[in-house]
Amino acid sequence: MRGKGLTVVVYCASSREVDEVYLDAAKRLGQLFAENGVTCVNGAGNQGLMGALNDSILHHGGTVKGVIPRFMADAGWCHERLSETIITETIHERKECMANLSDAAVALPGGLGTLEELSEILTWKQLGLYKHPVIILNVNGYYDMLLQFFDQMIAEKFMNDGFRTMWEVVTTPEEAMELLRNPSEWSGNVSKYGD
Numbered sequence: 001m002r003g004k005g006l007t008v009v010v011y012c013a014s015s016r017e018v019d020e021v022y023l024d025a026a027k028r029l030g031q032l033f034a035e036n037g038v039t040c041v042n043g044a045g046n047q048g049l050m051g052a053l054n055d056s057i058l059h060h061g062g063t064v065k066g067v068i069p070r071f072m073a074d075a076g077w078c079h080e081r082l083s084e085t086i087i088t089e090t091i092h093e094r095k096e097c098m099a100n101l102s103d104a105a106v107a108l109p110g111g112l113g114t115l116e117e118l119s120e121i122l123t124w125k126q127l128g129l130y131k132h133p134v135i136i137l138n139v140n141g142y143y144d145m146l147l148q149f150f151d152q153m154i155a156e157k158f159m160n161d162g163f164r165t166m167w168e169v170v171t172t173p174e175e176a177m178e179l180l181r182n183p184s185e186w187s188g189n190v191s192k193y194g195d
Contacts, residue, residue, distance in 0.1 A: 004037035006180060007065075009098045011117040012042065012049040012108035014077070022049055022109050025139040027056040029108065029173040034062025036177060041101045043094065044068035044086075046079040049108050054079045067097045095120060104133040104180055109142040125166045133183040134167045135176050143169070 012026060026049040033040050034057050042050055044066025057064045058081055066082040069091050078085060088094045099105070099121060107118040124130035136143050147169065153159040168184060170176045 006103050007039040007041060007101055008104045008106055009041040009102035010106045011114045013110035014045040014048040014050050016047050021140050023052045025173055026053040026108055030056025031060050032173050032177045033057055034060035040064045041098050044078050067094050069094050099130060106135045106137055106176055108137050109139055122166055135179055136167055136169045137176050138169050138171050
């Protein structure tokens with residue numbers, strides 16, 4: 001995985017009322033994707049971090065594929081200038097399509113939808129259904145408490161310690177881009193039910 005030709009799914013917020021530091025990170029990630037020939041896949045939103053990410057990619061001449069359920073498109077939530085828009089019938093089909101298109105996943109800060117997508121892709125990785133890198137972009141310490149919760153899961157034996165290597169944590173878009181260029185290997189050889 002060296003950047004150019006790579007397709008990365010990005011999970012992130014669609015809320016408009018977030019701090020500028022998060023919007024700046026989304027814009028910078030979009031710029032880096034465009035400059036490095038990375039195709040972005042996301043939920044096709046036109047607001048919040050997703051809108052900022054999409055606008056930045058397009059502004060810098062990059063490619064972004066949006067995947068959105070019909071009911072969200074009908075409600076006017078879809079970005080109108082994406083390189084490609086895929087309409088699904090359900091939100092479950094949307095998530096499966098985004099994962100299937102991708103060579104890696106990045107989670108920017110977000111709300112319940114982002115948390116659900118991140119949890120699902122990690123579960124799929126745990127089960128061997130998704131074999132690609134998963135990067136948590138912990139801008140401004142946003143995911144600190146979630147990472148602490150992961151530690152608690154491991155400490156209390158709800159998750160095997162070996163699963164720590166399913167995800168990688170960075171704090172800047174530049175670090176995320178570097179990991180996409182040089183991903184760590186995850187063997188997936190940890191027993192789900194091991195101590």
